[in-house]
Amino acid sequence: MLQQLSGWVGPLLIERLTLALNHVLASEAQASERLRPHAGRVLQVLPKGVPALLQAPELLAFRITPAGLLEALEADAPGSSDLRIEMDLSNPARLIEAAVSGQRPAVSIQGDAGLATDIGWLMDNLRWDYEDDMARVLGPMPARQIAQAVRLGATALRQGLAALGRLVPERPAS
16 A cells, blocks of 8 residues: 555655756756756666655656756666766755755765766755745745744754764764
């Protein structure tokens, strides 16, 4: 039953993820400009260490469009990739801490050097301006207040995760 539900929900989540990524890319002109020369190239994202309960796809594949945006491909679509991005998702707390602090998540990038450079730049510099999006719907004042609350919450979360990280010793590599 869970596998059947995952098979139905998975494509919807990938579609929403693609829309969200394209929204962020389109909001920054330089992002699309960096991707346009790579039109037609394929990126593969390989999530590693995902808990089995989540039934995450083994592979996400995106083609770069002539507009400098992303188009989701079927995971079983034939063809090779120009770039492989492996993301370690085994420690959700570290992922949240990195996202909240604006740091790049731990990834391994392999493939075309020029495309890897541009994807790396996007990962380092591109951020979602959620305050601007909320202002379009709610108005500037409520959006500013919500964004301030989010920033305060993020700071508290970051401090809490850092304190927790100091309490839990690192496991030695085996």
